[in-house]
Amino acid sequence: MTLPSNPLKVGVLGATGTVGQRFILLLSTHPFFQVHALGASARSAGLPYKQAVRWKQVQPIPEAVRDLVVKNCVAEEFADCAIVFSGLDADVAGDIEQAFRAAELAVFSNAKNFRRDPTVPLIVPLVNTSHLSMIPYQRSQLSLQKGFIVTNANCSTTGLVIPLAALEKAFGPIDTCLVTTMQAISGAGYPGVPSFDIFDNIVPHIGGEEEKIEWEAAKILGGISDNGQSFDLREKTPINVSANCNRVPVLEGHTECVSVRFARRPPPTVEEAIQAMRSFTCEAQTAGCPSAPREVIFVHEEVDRPQPRLDRDFQKGAGVNVGRIRPCPVLDLKFVVLSNNVAIGAATSSIINAEYAVLTGVVAS
Amino acid sequence: MTLPSNPLKVGVLGATGTVGQRFILLLSTHPFFQVHALGASARSAGLPYKQAVRWKQVQPIPEAVRDLVVKNCVAEEFADCAIVFSGLDADVAGDIEQAFRAAELAVFSNAKNFRRDPTVPLIVPLVNTSHLSMIPYQRSQLSLQKGFIVTNANCSTTGLVIPLAALEKAFGPIDTCLVTTMQAISGAGYPGVPSFDIFDNIVPHIGGEEEKIEWEAAKILGGISDNGQSFDLREKTPINVSANCNRVPVLEGHTECVSVRFARRPPPTVEEAIQAMRSFTCEAQTAGCPSAPREVIFVHEEVDRPQPRLDRDFQKGAGVNVGRIRPCPVLDLKFVVLSNNVAIGAATSSIINAEYAVLTGVVAS
Amino acid sequence: MTLPSNPLKVGVLGATGTVGQRFILLLSTHPFFQVHALGASARSAGLPYKQAVRWKQVQPIPEAVRDLVVKNCVAEEFADCAIVFSGLDADVAGDIEQAFRAAELAVFSNAKNFRRDPTVPLIVPLVNTSHLSMIPYQRSQLSLQKGFIVTNANCSTTGLVIPLAALEKAFGPIDTCLVTTMQAISGAGYPGVPSFDIFDNIVPHIGGEEEKIEWEAAKILGGISDNGQSFDLREKTPINVSANCNRVPVLEGHTECVSVRFARRPPPTVEEAIQAMRSFTCEAQTAGCPSAPREVIFVHEEVDRPQPRLDRDFQKGAGVNVGRIRPCPVLDLKFVVLSNNVAIGAATSSIINAEYAVLTGVVAS
Amino acid sequence: MTLPSNPLKVGVLGATGTVGQRFILLLSTHPFFQVHALGASARSAGLPYKQAVRWKQVQPIPEAVRDLVVKNCVAEEFADCAIVFSGLDADVAGDIEQAFRAAELAVFSNAKNFRRDPTVPLIVPLVNTSHLSMIPYQRSQLSLQKGFIVTNANCSTTGLVIPLAALEKAFGPIDTCLVTTMQAISGAGYPGVPSFDIFDNIVPHIGGEEEKIEWEAAKILGGISDNGQSFDLREKTPINVSANCNRVPVLEGHTECVSVRFARRPPPTVEEAIQAMRSFTCEAQTAGCPSAPREVIFVHEEVDRPQPRLDRDFQKGAGVNVGRIRPCPVLDLKFVVLSNNVAIGAATSSIINAEYAVLTGVVAS
Incomplete structure (x- = not known):
């Protein structure tokens, strides 16, 4: 398994929330993921990230995203992302993640909405990455080529x-x-x-x-x-x-x-x-x-x-x-x-899941 | 069962400690127990209580004990107490409580030293006051008339x-x-x-x-x-x-x-x-x-x-x-x-145990 | 100055909020104020108090108000109150308190809205109750007989x-x-x-x-x-x-x-x-x-x-x-x-102010 | 000013205390100071550091000092140290630091004992490193060639x-x-x-x-x-x-x-x-x-x-x-x-002071 030769563009949904902020921090120094698009609620959309967010981390907002303009959480805006990480709240995550998957995007979600779905892997990356083998079946059920949802655990x-x-x-x-x-x-x-x-x-x-x-x-x-x-x-x-x-x-x-x-x-x-x-x-x-x-x-x-x-x-x-x-x-x-709870219990899990999916070819390139 | 007609004189051992302070607060408004003697370490003995103690309670030191002179924890000094409450630390409680019992004093202890003793009741007053029935046997083993030890639980x-x-x-x-x-x-x-x-x-x-x-x-x-x-x-x-x-x-x-x-x-x-x-x-x-x-x-x-x-x-x-x-x-x-933990978990338990022992005639009058 | 011979009916505005809860606790044991009416937002109006409130006090909800049905903050609903205490939030207190005063009610408010008003006394009851002497002028400016507003301080x-x-x-x-x-x-x-x-x-x-x-x-x-x-x-x-x-x-x-x-x-x-x-x-x-x-x-x-x-x-x-x-x-x-801050810094101040106003005849009887 | 070409051996007094632990952490990654000797009380002397210390830092004990045997705080044991950092408690710092200085050691102390001494600089390194100019006079008063004491502030x-x-x-x-x-x-x-x-x-x-x-x-x-x-x-x-x-x-x-x-x-x-x-x-x-x-x-x-x-x-x-x-x-x-308070307010100040003294030739080489 080899590392990708070029950085992969990734999106973050729920980018202004607690988990979203963690995604952004972790991704800002990632060897092959590169934050390309940020999604949040309509209230934030259109604002530069530094204005949209109430930043609550000890480290400052990474330079690369300070001025990124926040988008609405609609799939077209994230079309050129290889991966989308979701830190969305449960009350909106269901519809949005489903729509992103339907748009052939690979979604790695921290939300609870699809954890009990019979075709969605619920993966703790230090335990059961093997469950990614369900992805082809998940896609086939929805007639998708590339899109899928993987969740991490509570x-x-x-x-x-x-x-x-x-x-x-x-x-x-x-x-x-x-x-x-x-x-x-x-x-x-x-x-x-x-x-x-x-x-x-x-x-x-x-x-x-x-x-x-x-x-x-x-x-x-x-x-x-x-x-x-x-x-x-x-x-x-x-x-x-x-x-x-x-x-x-x-x-x-x-x-x-x-x-x-x-x-x-x-x-x-x-x-x-x-x-x-x-x-x-x-x-x-x-x-x-x-x-x-x-x-x-x-x-x-x-x-x-x-x-x-x-x-x-x-x-x-x-x-x-x-x-x-x-x-x-x-x-x-x-x-x-x-x-x-904010690292392996949340954002770090999604990211390792995505890394593994990339390294094992589950994320279509 | 009738309440005692006169107040009963009681002593408090370990009077400057955390549990001792609680004993003093609870006893200061007690209907029939009256604090008569306070015992603490040699460092405190001879001082008025208000000077000996680092008082850590929200309520002020009760007036009745502010100027009581603290005694050493020797039984003769507590001879006219009907009951002695012990809030002593475990490292000294064993010897002192034993000596007080040998001097025919009724000891109600919060310390752990005698909890496993085969003739000492370990009483949670809302559960097993019936265990006071062991007192006659405890006395008989030590040829005592009035002295005994009762402990409360952790x-x-x-x-x-x-x-x-x-x-x-x-x-x-x-x-x-x-x-x-x-x-x-x-x-x-x-x-x-x-x-x-x-x-x-x-x-x-x-x-x-x-x-x-x-x-x-x-x-x-x-x-x-x-x-x-x-x-x-x-x-x-x-x-x-x-x-x-x-x-x-x-x-x-x-x-x-x-x-x-x-x-x-x-x-x-x-x-x-x-x-x-x-x-x-x-x-x-x-x-x-x-x-x-x-x-x-x-x-x-x-x-x-x-x-x-x-x-x-x-x-x-x-x-x-x-x-x-x-x-x-x-x-x-x-x-x-x-x-x-500082009420029923400690001083309050000892006090209810003593109340029950008085009301049921276990404490010799 | 003599205490009122009958209890005075009082109302509490903002009854479900933090200050409102304090008003209710303090008034529940008051010698001459009696909680008669509770006002809160439209969301709470119509519910029994125990259902409307997220009670956050160590003491339980006083029996006398548990089942009182919460009213909207409109003056007619409080017409038979001798006094109304306001624990309203600043964003609504201005209009409501003004309306209550206009309806000839005596309002004692913890809100900030009228503190700088040139005819409203800002009274810390341990300091400047003498400022109640402004009340006649306040009334005269508004052609009122009984209504007025008194605030306490931050x-x-x-x-x-x-x-x-x-x-x-x-x-x-x-x-x-x-x-x-x-x-x-x-x-x-x-x-x-x-x-x-x-x-x-x-x-x-x-x-x-x-x-x-x-x-x-x-x-x-x-x-x-x-x-x-x-x-x-x-x-x-x-x-x-x-x-x-x-x-x-x-x-x-x-x-x-x-x-x-x-x-x-x-x-x-x-x-x-x-x-x-x-x-x-x-x-x-x-x-x-x-x-x-x-x-x-x-x-x-x-x-x-x-x-x-x-x-x-x-x-x-x-x-x-x-x-x-x-x-x-x-x-x-x-x-x-x-x-x-929750006693003399808030509800207790309003209540002493009202007591003083009653005892000195400022509240019309 | 040039960096020293070889690491400088340094000692830490009070090595098991809070400030001592901070010195050790900071020095463990220092570019030119190298922890060479640790001093603590008689109770710790003779033990490997990892046994002597109740380590309270988030980072683990640096490998290089885990097994260093703790010494008594006597100057002979630190004779080959270019610099000694003192995190000693005030009750012992006075005598020990004086003895170390008398033994021609350069002492950088966090203790308060010499802060008011008329020949000892009290240096906040971001403010008054110029006060190191007092060192020659301090030495001359005590007929010393190399030894001196510098303190940092509260x-x-x-x-x-x-x-x-x-x-x-x-x-x-x-x-x-x-x-x-x-x-x-x-x-x-x-x-x-x-x-x-x-x-x-x-x-x-x-x-x-x-x-x-x-x-x-x-x-x-x-x-x-x-x-x-x-x-x-x-x-x-x-x-x-x-x-x-x-x-x-x-x-x-x-x-x-x-x-x-x-x-x-x-x-x-x-x-x-x-x-x-x-x-x-x-x-x-x-x-x-x-x-x-x-x-x-x-x-x-x-x-x-x-x-x-x-x-x-x-x-x-x-x-x-x-x-x-x-x-x-x-x-x-x-x-x-x-x-x-534990960085620039304590150990970091002493270390910058020492760095400055080395770089400007105040510490004799």
């Missing part, structure tokens, strides 16, 4: 399934998983959580989040039917997930306490689990995706790590941190995961 | 076992429990958690806390052997607890996400569980303990409650808050508990 | 002018004042400040706030012309104020660092200033306003007080806290003020 | 004097300055501020801090007498500073609200002040100090900047951020400064 699902995938790769199916999340406010976008609601507080509920984790895990960790036309959703080796989701007063980084039970008896030991996580690699690495982390899972030795403030920026947030792997008195093993 | 255990007790009372044994805590910084005392460690952060480890929850639950929720000489520790109906403990940037109020499985099949429904929690009462209420809450468990209807900042002060923190009772895809039911 | 102005008034009462005019505020997020209402903007951060700007402090101080601390038809705005003894306003990650309580210079030479000493603040009393106390604090200014002795979390609830936030009174190397004296 | 002083120096360079003496600081918790070291003291709170007092700002400003902004043997401390053009210091719940970055009056009439306009700050350069830049920022002062245009979370890492915290330059109704101009 941010809290992403942090969970990466260590689960490492464990399953080494030890076979996990049949039960109980997870409690402590999710950062940045996961709610902007303006997101009012400070009055979350200062000195925990909100033990995030609308729809538990259902997402419980459902998405099975699609991501499952396979594809032999005829390549459906996801198996772990029908043969069900994975039963129970999630409790909490919003906590942390800026960035989702912490999750996870307990798992394996189908196999006896289950792996703590040492074996540590070893499996440390040695876990993924196809995005093998394929040479430039945004893939060097280590998919960093396993901490200190008894009080990972911690969001200290560990969320490791590898630019492209991998996950795991710690406290130990026996669970109820299930088999338990551990703590920390993932960067 | 703050995060307390929040957990109250709803568990309500469920077991209605539906029989719970055999499995998985709990993830999000614990407030005030649980660590003062100076406690450095701000640099917990701002914008989660620390997914609290030394010894998980072991305490996993062990204490069985003692508290268990019974006493027929001969009244040992705790059964749930030997016949074991309760298997797995705990994950986290420190979170919240001042006060421990939030816990709990999943449980019942021995009985089918398990209770959500509605039945709500009803059982709402109707749960305890002997401390029946006996007329003035510090017992009106409602042991307040069950919230809103989907995003309880929350520490909004709910921790309900009933002065003497009850617990429960919300989000719903089916657990892995065990039977799951829910969220919020308890006030 | 929350950060309120905290500042109370100690200034105490100093001026004792030592004559202050000619110069430099103040830097650190203002709590609750001052911005709800949803107010997004958590993403203020976590681990300071925002050194609050729109319009500095101008308000700099201007309002002169109106409040000034007198009324001899003919009772204009405010003197300190024309003869100008007070020059420079304000720097900051939003800080604190829930409640505005902290202000203040430096002042007196016209008189030599200026008062630190000890004299402390004495003047401690002995300061106001007409609202003398008149027996039930919501007036026992001590207008509590002067702290500890070098590191006042602090918002520890001191904001003193006297239910109806007084102010001052500390660190010391010489200023640049002006004469400097000190720190803490005021409760 | 963190909150540093943020203040940089814009003051820029203004004075352009417009002549400032005679009056009133500053209110909002200082981050990291300024208090580790464990530093207990979370219980600063969550949801402001502490309006930092011991000794106001005095430091008020005194240090004159030494830094002053000159050196003609005979090179004393600092003039602004005797001829006194600068009168009044400081209010507050601890705020922010991790990193000191925000300061500053008002100034110039000696010259009329004072500069806002536009002139902006221009003066933007064009301000310093000798550390001219000399080519590798750690000097590209822009000494970044002047923000947005009305609500600088903000600590967004701006503290600009230029790795080596410059300062200024915003809201506007007229002051009391003095002449006012503005907001943000400086990174």
Whole structure:
């Protein structure tokens, strides 16, 4: 697999939003993606990006996009983009992404709208890039030549399934998983959580989040039917997930306490689990995706790590941190995961997915 | 059971510490306990309380104790106290409490030292005041007439076992429990958690806390052997607890996400569980303990409650808050508990225990 | 002055907002005001209050208003109210309050719209209740018998002018004042400040706030012309104020660092200033306003007080806290003020103003 | 001035503390300083650094120092160091730094002990590197050939004097300055501020801090007498500073609200002040100090900047951020400064000072 010889033009939908801003930052230094078009709501369209956006990142707006004029999210305006990244809100993402796909564009979306679609891959790039094999069938169903939609997972699902995938790769199916999340406010976008609601507080509920984790895990960790036309959703080796989701007063980084039970008896030991996580690699690495982390899972030795403030920026947030792997008195093993919800939990996932799709020829050139 | 006709003189050990300050505040308005003696380390002894203490409460130091001269923690100095409350640190509590008991004093301790002692009741006052029946045997083993030690539970255990007790009372044994805590910084005392460690952060480890929850639950929720000489520790109906403990940037109020499985099949429904929690009462209420809450468990209807900042002060923190009772895809039911770690999780528990002991004649008059 | 023999019916405009909720809480236990009518936007009108409001207070919704049906903010609906409190947003307060006044209602407003009006008193109730003497002229200008508008000051102005008034009462005019505020997020209402903007951060700007402090101080601390038809705005003894306003990650309580210079030479000493603040009393106390604090200014002795979390609830936030009174190397004296922005800084001020107006016969009965 | 051809061996005293950790991080990638020896207390001496330290930085411990064995802070152990950086606590810094100087070592200290010494330069490297001219006299007084001590300023002083120096360079003496600081918790070291003291709170007092700002400003902004043997401390053009210091719940970055009056009439306009700050350069830049920022002062245009979370890492915290330059109704101009208290406010200052001393031949080679 070789890198593209010329930069690929890409578009960003929802460019003024939180995820859109992250796309723009990550793409501004990308080795072969080049931001070519920005889409946002009618309110922003026609303005230079620097005027349209309420920029909320620590780094300044990249020079290359400061003066790009924001477009409406209509496919014709993005016709010469090889790839379109979508950071759109769910209330508009469905129609727009569908229209872009119908216009033969390759859409990599962070929105939830198509995650449960039976022909749309739901890909955590460190886990199941193999699901891109569904794309030909997706196109054929819509009589498309080039257009398709790929989604990445919900941010809290992403942090969970990466260590689960490492464990399953080494030890076979996990049949039960109980997870409690402590999710950062940045996961709610902007303006997101009012400070009055979350200062000195925990909100033990995030609308729809538990259902997402419980459902998405099975699609991501499952396979594809032999005829390549459906996801198996772990029908043969069900994975039963129970999630409790909490919003906590942390800026960035989702912490999750996870307990798992394996189908196999006896289950792996703590040492074996540590070893499996440390040695876990993924196809995005093998394929040479430039945004893939060097280590998919960093396993901490200190008894009080990972911690969001200290560990969320490791590898630019492209991998996950795991710690406290130990026996669970109820299930088999338990551990703590920390993932960067705005990096691998959002924009970085879409970008690695797109890199992999380019490097493996799924994006038509 | 009648209230004492005269105020009872009580002492407070560890009076300058966080828990000691709470004892003093609660006792300053108590209907029949009267602070008579304060004990602290040699550094404080001899000073008026207002000088010895670094007062950290929102309410001012009660007038009645401002000028009380702090004593050393030696039993002779507390000879005329009917009851001694201990907020001592674990590194000194063992020897001092033992000496006070040997001097025929009734000690109600918040320290962990004697919680696992086979003749010392570990009492959460809204759950197992019946364990005071062990006191005669404790005295007999030490040839004492009046002296004894009663401890209350760890703050995060307390929040957990109250709803568990309500469920077991209605539906029989719970055999499995998985709990993830999000614990407030005030649980660590003062100076406690450095701000640099917990701002914008989660620390997914609290030394010894998980072991305490996993062990204490069985003692508290268990019974006493027929001969009244040992705790059964749930030997016949074991309760298997797995705990994950986290420190979170919240001042006060421990939030816990709990999943449980019942021995009985089918398990209770959500509605039945709500009803059982709402109707749960305890002997401390029946006996007329003035510090017992009106409602042991307040069950919230809103989907995003309880929350520490909004709910921790309900009933002065003497009850617990429960919300989000719903089916657990892995065990039977799951829910969220919020308890006030500095009230029912600490000083309030000791005080209700002492009230109950007075009202039932366990404290010798 | 005697208390009214029957409860007075009062209305609350903007009843679902942050200030409106505070009005409702304070009025629910008021000795002679009784909530009779609630007004809010068309979206809420027609709903029972408990459904219309997103209640954000630690105390529950008072029973007496839970089921009150919210009305539109039209004066006819409030015709039998002796007094109407307005917690309306500035974008609608102007027209509505004017209409209510025209309908002969007595309006006590927390909104900014009429603060600069040349016939509307801007009253901090611990400072300048005497400005109610403008009401007859206000009415006469509009040919009204009973209707009028009184406003209270901006929350950060309120905290500042109370100690200034105490100093001026004792030592004559202050000619110069430099103040830097650190203002709590609750001052911005709800949803107010997004958590993403203020976590681990300071925002050194609050729109319009500095101008308000700099201007309002002169109106409040000034007198009324001899003919009772204009405010003197300190024309003869100008007070020059420079304000720097900051939003800080604190829930409640505005902290202000203040430096002042007196016209008189030599200026008062630190000890004299402390004495003047401690002995300061106001007409609202003398008149027996039930919501007036026992001590207008509590002067702290500890070098590191006042602090918002520890001191904001003193006297239910109806007084102010001052500390660190010391010489200023640049002006004469400097000190720190803490005021409760949601109590004396907002709803409590309106209520004391109304109490005083009732007790002194300004509100027509 | 040329860069040294070989790396210079440097030592770090107080290597396990907060400032010591910052020295180590900054030096680990330095172009010509090479960490050669680490000193700490007897408790740490003899241990490999990775064991001795409680590492609290987001970046991991640099490989080159992980296994360095920590030494006692005795000069013989650092004999082959060209430079020693001191991050020692004030309670031990005095004796140790004096001993190191006596042993002919060049000491660059962040401690306060020698800041008021009449022969020790107090240098903010973006302001008064010229004060290094005092070194020959310092050495002569102690009959030393190579040894000397240079200190940098208190963190909150540093943020203040940089814009003051820029203004004075352009417009002549400032005679009056009133500053209110909002200082981050990291300024208090580790464990530093207990979370219980600063969550949801402001502490309006930092011991000794106001005095430091008020005194240090004159030494830094002053000159050196003609005979090179004393600092003039602004005797001829006194600068009168009044400081209010507050601890705020922010991790990193000191925000300061500053008002100034110039000696010259009329004072500069806002536009002139902006221009003066933007064009301000310093000798550390001219000399080519590798750690000097590209822009000494970044002047923000947005009305609500600088903000600590967004701006503290600009230029790795080596410059300062200024915003809201506007007229002051009391003095002449006012503005907001943000400086990174752990970078230019501490370790970065010492390092630039040392770089400048090397590049200008003050450090004997």
